[in-house]
Amino acid sequence: MPPQAQQFLDTLNTTLPLEGYLVVGAIMFAxxxxxxxxxxxxxxxxxxxxxxxxxxxxxxxxxADYLPGAGGVGVGYAVLVIAVAAAEVxxxxxxxxxxxxxxxxxxxxxxxxxxx
Amino acid sequence: MVVAFVFLASxxxxxxxxxVLSRSVVxxxxxxxxxxxxIAGFFxxxxxxxxxxxxxxxxxxxxxxxxxxxxxxxxKPQVRGFGTIINQQIWPGLYIAIGVGAFLAYVLTIExxxxxxxxxxxxxxxxxxxxxxxxxGAPPIFQLxxxxxxxxxxxxxxxxxxxxxxKVGEGVDRQGVEE
Numbered sequence: 001m002p003p004q005a006q007q008f009l010d011t012l013n014t015t016l017p018l019e020g021y022l023v024v025g026a027i028m029f030a031x032x033x034x035x036x037x038x039x040x041x042x043x044x045x046x047x048x049x050x051x052x053x054x055x056x057x058x059x060x061x062x063x064a065d066y067l068p069g070a071g072g073v074g075v076g077y078a079v080l081v082i083a084v085a086a087a088e089v090x091x092x093x094x095x096x097x098x099x100x101x102x103x104x105x106x107x108x109x110x111x112x113x114x115x116x
Numbered sequence: 117m118v119v120a121f122v123f124l125a126s127x128x129x130x131x132x133x134x135x136v137l138s139r140s141v142v143x144x145x146x147x148x149x150x151x152x153x154x155i156a157g158f159f160x161x162x163x164x165x166x167x168x169x170x171x172x173x174x175x176x177x178x179x180x181x182x183x184x185x186x187x188x189x190x191x192k193p194q195v196r197g198f199g200t201i202i203n204q205q206i207w208p209g210l211y212i213a214i215g216v217g218a219f220l221a222y223v224l225t226i227e228x229x230x231x232x233x234x235x236x237x238x239x240x241x242x243x244x245x246x247x248x249x250x251x252x253g254a255p256p257i258f259q260l261x262x263x264x265x266x267x268x269x270x271x272x273x274x275x276x277x278x279x280x281x282x283k284v285g286e287g288v289d290r291q292g293v294e295e
Contacts, residue, residue: 012118018232021158022224024125028132028151030217035136037209038202043186047135047148050179054155059224065162065237066229072238075164076247076258082174083265087272089179093186094280100190101282109203 021062028055042096042106046089053085120161128154140195141187149180163237166244 028051035048057078064074100106103113127150134147152175159168238244250258 014117015234016117016121018229019225020121020125021162023221024128024158026220026224027129027217029220030213031129031132031136033216034209034213037212038206039136040201040203041141041191043141043183043190044135044144044201046186047144047183050148050175051132051135051151054152054175058155058158061159061162061164061167061237065164065234066232068233068236070236071247071253072236072243073247073255073258075167075238075244076254078164078167079170079244079248080261080265082170083269086174086179087268089182090272090276091279093182094276096186097189097280106190 018062018066022059025055025059025062028052028058040107040109042099042108042111043093045108046092046096050085050089053081057081117161120157124154124157124161127151128158139198139201141191142184145180145183145187148183149176152176152180163235163239164244165239166241 032048032051032055035051036045039045039048060074060078060081062074064070064072064078096106099111099113103111105111131147131151131154135144135151138144138147152171156168156171156176159165159171238247246252247254248258248262250256250262
Protein backbone atom coordinates (compact mmCIF):
# COMPACT_ATOMS: atom_id res chain seq x y z
CA MET A 1 0.00 0.00 0.00
CA PRO A 2 1.48 3.37 -0.93
CA PRO A 3 2.20 5.69 1.99
CA GLN A 4 -0.25 8.30 0.75
CA ALA A 5 -3.11 5.79 0.90
CA GLN A 6 -2.01 4.64 4.36
CA GLN A 7 -1.91 8.26 5.50
CA PHE A 8 -5.39 8.84 4.07
CA LEU A 9 -6.73 5.80 5.90
CA ASP A 10 -5.16 7.01 9.13
CA THR A 11 -6.85 10.37 8.65
CA LEU A 12 -10.18 8.63 8.21
CA ASN A 13 -9.69 6.60 11.37
CA THR A 14 -8.78 9.44 13.69
CA THR A 15 -11.20 10.29 16.46
CA LEU A 16 -13.30 13.35 15.81
CA PRO A 17 -13.00 16.53 17.83
CA LEU A 18 -15.91 17.56 20.01
CA GLU A 19 -16.59 20.60 17.82
CA GLY A 20 -17.98 18.45 14.99
CA TYR A 21 -20.90 17.15 17.03
CA LEU A 22 -21.54 20.55 18.59
CA VAL A 23 -21.67 22.30 15.21
CA VAL A 24 -24.04 19.68 13.80
CA GLY A 25 -26.26 20.19 16.84
CA ALA A 26 -26.18 23.97 16.43
CA ILE A 27 -27.07 23.81 12.71
CA MET A 28 -29.88 21.36 13.37
CA PHE A 29 -31.25 23.60 16.13
CA ALA A 30 -31.17 26.56 13.73
CA UNK A 31 -33.02 24.59 11.03
CA UNK A 32 -35.66 23.56 13.56
CA UNK A 33 -36.06 27.15 14.73
CA UNK A 34 -36.42 28.33 11.14
CA UNK A 35 -39.14 25.79 10.46
CA UNK A 36 -40.99 26.63 13.66
CA UNK A 37 -40.94 30.29 12.65
CA UNK A 38 -42.00 30.02 9.02
CA UNK A 39 -44.36 27.05 8.66
CA UNK A 40 -48.13 27.55 8.83
CA UNK A 41 -49.16 23.98 9.62
CA UNK A 42 -49.31 23.31 13.37
CA UNK A 43 -48.26 19.65 12.96
CA UNK A 44 -45.12 20.69 11.07
CA UNK A 45 -44.35 23.23 13.79
CA UNK A 46 -44.43 20.31 16.23
CA UNK A 47 -42.00 18.36 14.06
CA UNK A 48 -39.62 21.32 14.01
CA UNK A 49 -39.78 21.59 17.81
CA UNK A 50 -38.88 17.89 17.95
CA UNK A 51 -35.87 18.61 15.72
CA UNK A 52 -34.73 21.33 18.12
CA UNK A 53 -35.07 18.99 21.12
CA UNK A 54 -33.06 16.32 19.28
CA UNK A 55 -30.30 18.81 18.52
CA UNK A 56 -30.06 19.66 22.21
CA UNK A 57 -29.97 15.93 23.03
CA UNK A 58 -27.07 15.47 20.62
CA UNK A 59 -25.15 18.30 22.29
CA UNK A 60 -25.80 16.86 25.77
CA UNK A 61 -24.64 13.38 24.79
CA UNK A 62 -21.55 14.75 23.02
CA UNK A 63 -20.56 16.65 26.17
CA ALA A 64 -21.26 13.59 28.32
CA ASP A 65 -18.97 11.45 26.16
CA TYR A 66 -16.11 13.91 25.75
CA LEU A 67 -15.81 15.78 29.05
CA PRO A 68 -13.99 13.66 31.65
CA GLY A 69 -15.64 15.40 34.61
CA ALA A 70 -19.17 14.90 33.36
CA GLY A 71 -19.41 11.27 34.40
CA GLY A 72 -21.84 10.51 31.60
CA VAL A 73 -24.63 12.37 33.36
CA GLY A 74 -25.67 14.11 30.12
CA VAL A 75 -27.07 10.81 28.86
CA GLY A 76 -29.39 10.73 31.87
CA TYR A 77 -30.56 14.24 31.09
CA ALA A 78 -31.09 13.20 27.47
CA VAL A 79 -33.42 10.41 28.65
CA LEU A 80 -35.40 12.98 30.64
CA VAL A 81 -35.59 15.26 27.59
CA ILE A 82 -36.90 12.37 25.47
CA ALA A 83 -39.63 11.67 28.05
CA VAL A 84 -40.66 15.33 28.19
CA ALA A 85 -40.71 15.50 24.38
CA ALA A 86 -42.96 12.44 24.18
CA ALA A 87 -45.38 14.02 26.68
CA GLU A 88 -45.27 17.27 24.71
CA VAL A 89 -46.15 15.48 21.45
CA UNK A 90 -49.10 13.68 23.06
CA UNK A 91 -50.60 16.80 24.61
CA UNK A 92 -49.75 19.02 21.62
CA UNK A 93 -51.41 16.75 19.10
CA UNK A 94 -54.46 16.48 21.37
CA UNK A 95 -54.65 20.29 21.36
CA UNK A 96 -54.30 20.32 17.56
CA UNK A 97 -57.14 17.79 17.27
CA UNK A 98 -59.36 19.82 19.59
CA UNK A 99 -58.66 23.01 17.63
CA UNK A 100 -59.34 21.22 14.35
CA UNK A 101 -62.65 19.93 15.66
CA UNK A 102 -63.88 23.43 16.51
CA UNK A 103 -62.22 25.57 13.81
CA UNK A 104 -61.77 23.09 10.91
CA UNK A 105 -58.20 24.28 10.39
CA UNK A 106 -54.71 23.65 11.77
CA UNK A 107 -53.22 26.80 10.27
CA UNK A 108 -51.54 28.60 13.14
CA UNK A 109 -52.18 31.98 11.48
CA UNK A 110 -55.94 31.46 11.53
CA UNK A 111 -56.27 30.16 15.07
CA UNK A 112 -56.90 33.37 17.02
CA UNK A 113 -59.36 32.26 19.69
CA UNK A 114 -57.54 34.20 22.41
CA UNK A 115 -57.11 37.41 20.42
CA UNK A 116 -58.70 40.33 22.26
CA MET B 117 -15.12 7.51 12.15
CA VAL B 118 -14.86 10.39 9.72
CA VAL B 119 -16.83 8.57 7.02
CA ALA B 120 -19.58 7.63 9.48
CA PHE B 121 -19.67 11.17 10.84
CA VAL B 122 -19.96 12.78 7.39
CA PHE B 123 -22.66 10.30 6.37
CA LEU B 124 -24.70 10.78 9.53
CA ALA B 125 -24.30 14.56 9.55
CA SER B 126 -25.44 14.91 5.94
CA UNK B 127 -28.35 12.51 6.57
CA UNK B 128 -29.44 14.42 9.65
CA UNK B 129 -29.13 17.92 8.23
CA UNK B 130 -30.60 17.17 4.79
CA UNK B 131 -33.56 15.41 6.43
CA UNK B 132 -34.01 18.37 8.77
CA UNK B 133 -34.11 20.73 5.79
CA UNK B 134 -36.57 18.35 4.16
CA UNK B 135 -38.90 18.66 7.16
CA VAL B 136 -38.95 22.44 6.81
CA LEU B 137 -39.13 22.69 3.03
CA SER B 138 -41.14 19.70 1.78
CA ARG B 139 -44.55 20.67 0.48
CA SER B 140 -46.39 17.53 1.62
CA VAL B 141 -46.95 17.07 5.34
CA VAL B 142 -46.53 13.30 5.13
CA UNK B 143 -43.12 13.80 3.49
CA UNK B 144 -42.21 16.12 6.35
CA UNK B 145 -43.03 13.38 8.86
CA UNK B 146 -40.96 10.80 6.98
CA UNK B 147 -38.02 13.21 6.68
CA UNK B 148 -38.32 13.77 10.42
CA UNK B 149 -37.91 10.04 11.11
CA UNK B 150 -34.82 10.03 8.86
CA UNK B 151 -33.34 12.86 10.87
CA UNK B 152 -34.04 10.99 14.10
CA UNK B 153 -32.30 7.91 12.70
CA UNK B 154 -29.22 10.02 11.98
CA ILE B 155 -29.24 11.28 15.57
CA ALA B 156 -29.49 7.65 16.76
CA GLY B 157 -26.37 6.87 14.73
CA PHE B 158 -24.60 9.79 16.43
CA PHE B 159 -25.57 8.33 19.80
CA UNK B 160 -23.94 5.03 18.83
CA UNK B 161 -20.77 6.91 17.82
CA UNK B 162 -20.85 8.76 21.14
CA UNK B 163 -20.75 5.57 23.27
CA UNK B 164 -24.43 5.69 24.23
CA UNK B 165 -25.96 2.67 22.44
CA UNK B 166 -28.75 2.39 25.02
CA UNK B 167 -29.85 5.92 24.23
CA UNK B 168 -29.72 5.09 20.52
CA UNK B 169 -32.10 2.21 21.18
CA UNK B 170 -34.40 4.58 23.10
CA UNK B 171 -34.20 7.04 20.23
CA UNK B 172 -35.19 4.45 17.63
CA UNK B 173 -37.98 3.05 19.78
CA UNK B 174 -39.49 6.32 20.99
CA UNK B 175 -38.80 8.81 18.22
CA UNK B 176 -38.60 6.75 15.03
CA UNK B 177 -41.31 4.43 16.29
CA UNK B 178 -43.76 6.14 18.57
CA UNK B 179 -43.50 9.89 17.91
CA UNK B 180 -43.51 9.49 14.12
CA UNK B 181 -46.59 7.24 14.29
CA UNK B 182 -48.41 9.66 16.61
CA UNK B 183 -47.62 12.56 14.29
CA UNK B 184 -48.80 10.55 11.28
CA UNK B 185 -52.05 9.92 13.18
CA UNK B 186 -52.36 13.65 13.75
CA UNK B 187 -51.82 14.28 10.04
CA UNK B 188 -54.38 11.61 9.18
CA UNK B 189 -57.02 13.22 11.40
CA UNK B 190 -56.47 16.84 10.45
CA UNK B 191 -55.64 17.19 6.76
CA LYS B 192 -55.84 15.83 3.29
CA PRO B 193 -52.55 14.38 2.04
CA GLN B 194 -51.93 16.72 -0.85
CA VAL B 195 -49.01 18.73 -2.12
CA ARG B 196 -49.40 22.46 -1.59
CA GLY B 197 -47.51 25.40 -3.02
CA PHE B 198 -44.81 27.20 -1.08
CA GLY B 199 -47.03 30.26 -0.78
CA THR B 200 -49.57 28.17 1.12
CA ILE B 201 -47.31 26.36 3.55
CA ILE B 202 -44.99 29.20 4.49
CA ASN B 203 -46.06 32.47 6.08
CA GLN B 204 -44.68 35.92 5.37
CA GLN B 205 -41.74 35.57 7.75
CA ILE B 206 -39.60 33.35 5.51
CA TRP B 207 -36.71 35.78 4.99
CA PRO B 208 -36.69 37.36 8.48
CA GLY B 209 -37.02 33.81 9.86
CA LEU B 210 -34.08 32.68 7.75
CA TYR B 211 -31.91 35.56 8.95
CA ILE B 212 -32.82 34.86 12.57
CA ALA B 213 -32.15 31.12 12.12
CA ILE B 214 -28.76 31.79 10.50
CA GLY B 215 -27.96 34.22 13.30
CA VAL B 216 -28.93 31.68 15.97
CA GLY B 217 -26.96 28.91 14.28
CA ALA B 218 -23.86 31.05 13.75
CA PHE B 219 -23.99 32.36 17.32
CA LEU B 220 -24.36 28.85 18.79
CA ALA B 221 -21.61 27.43 16.59
CA TYR B 222 -19.31 30.33 17.50
CA VAL B 223 -19.97 30.01 21.23
CA LEU B 224 -19.45 26.23 21.14
CA THR B 225 -16.23 26.33 19.09
CA ILE B 226 -14.53 29.36 20.67
CA GLU B 227 -13.70 27.18 23.67
CA UNK B 228 -10.54 25.08 23.48
CA UNK B 229 -11.74 21.48 23.45
CA UNK B 230 -8.38 19.90 22.53
CA UNK B 231 -7.92 18.40 26.00
CA UNK B 232 -11.13 16.36 25.77
CA UNK B 233 -11.18 12.72 24.74
CA UNK B 234 -14.11 10.52 23.77
CA UNK B 235 -14.98 7.41 25.72
CA UNK B 236 -16.37 8.80 29.00
CA UNK B 237 -19.98 7.96 28.24
CA UNK B 238 -21.97 5.28 30.08
CA UNK B 239 -21.54 2.47 27.62
CA UNK B 240 -23.23 -0.26 29.67
CA UNK B 241 -26.92 -0.15 30.40
CA UNK B 242 -26.23 -0.74 34.07
CA UNK B 243 -24.19 2.46 34.34
CA UNK B 244 -26.98 4.43 32.66
CA UNK B 245 -29.48 2.87 35.07
CA UNK B 246 -27.34 3.95 38.04
CA UNK B 247 -27.22 7.48 36.64
CA UNK B 248 -30.99 7.58 36.18
CA UNK B 249 -31.53 6.37 39.76
CA UNK B 250 -28.93 8.73 41.20
CA UNK B 251 -26.81 6.10 42.90
CA UNK B 252 -23.09 5.24 42.78
CA GLY B 253 -21.76 8.76 42.38
CA ALA B 254 -24.43 10.13 40.08
CA PRO B 255 -26.09 13.38 41.17
CA PRO B 256 -28.82 12.53 43.70
CA ILE B 257 -31.20 14.99 42.02
CA PHE B 258 -31.88 12.22 39.50
CA GLN B 259 -33.84 10.34 42.16
CA LEU B 260 -36.32 13.23 42.17
CA UNK B 261 -36.23 13.80 38.40
CA UNK B 262 -36.93 10.13 37.67
CA UNK B 263 -40.09 10.16 39.79
CA UNK B 264 -41.21 13.54 38.44
CA UNK B 265 -40.82 12.39 34.86
CA UNK B 266 -42.89 9.27 35.45
CA UNK B 267 -45.70 11.32 37.02
CA UNK B 268 -45.41 13.78 34.12
CA UNK B 269 -45.89 11.00 31.58
CA UNK B 270 -49.01 9.78 33.41
CA UNK B 271 -50.42 13.33 33.60
CA UNK B 272 -49.68 13.91 29.90
CA UNK B 273 -51.47 10.69 28.96
CA UNK B 274 -54.58 11.64 30.94
CA UNK B 275 -54.43 15.21 29.61
CA UNK B 276 -54.23 14.01 26.01
CA UNK B 277 -57.35 11.89 26.52
CA UNK B 278 -59.23 14.69 28.27
CA UNK B 279 -58.35 17.38 25.72
CA UNK B 280 -59.05 15.37 22.59
CA UNK B 281 -62.19 13.46 23.56
CA UNK B 282 -65.58 14.49 22.29
CA LYS B 283 -68.06 16.20 24.56
CA VAL B 284 -71.25 14.32 25.42
CA GLY B 285 -73.77 14.55 22.60
CA GLU B 286 -71.20 15.83 20.11
CA GLY B 287 -70.37 13.73 17.09
CA VAL B 288 -72.18 10.68 15.80
CA ASP B 289 -70.54 7.56 17.17
CA ARG B 290 -71.65 8.01 20.78
CA GLN B 291 -75.30 7.37 20.11
CA GLY B 292 -76.70 4.64 22.32
CA VAL B 293 -73.77 4.78 24.72
CA GLU B 294 -74.74 5.00 28.35
CA GLU B 295 -73.07 7.92 30.12
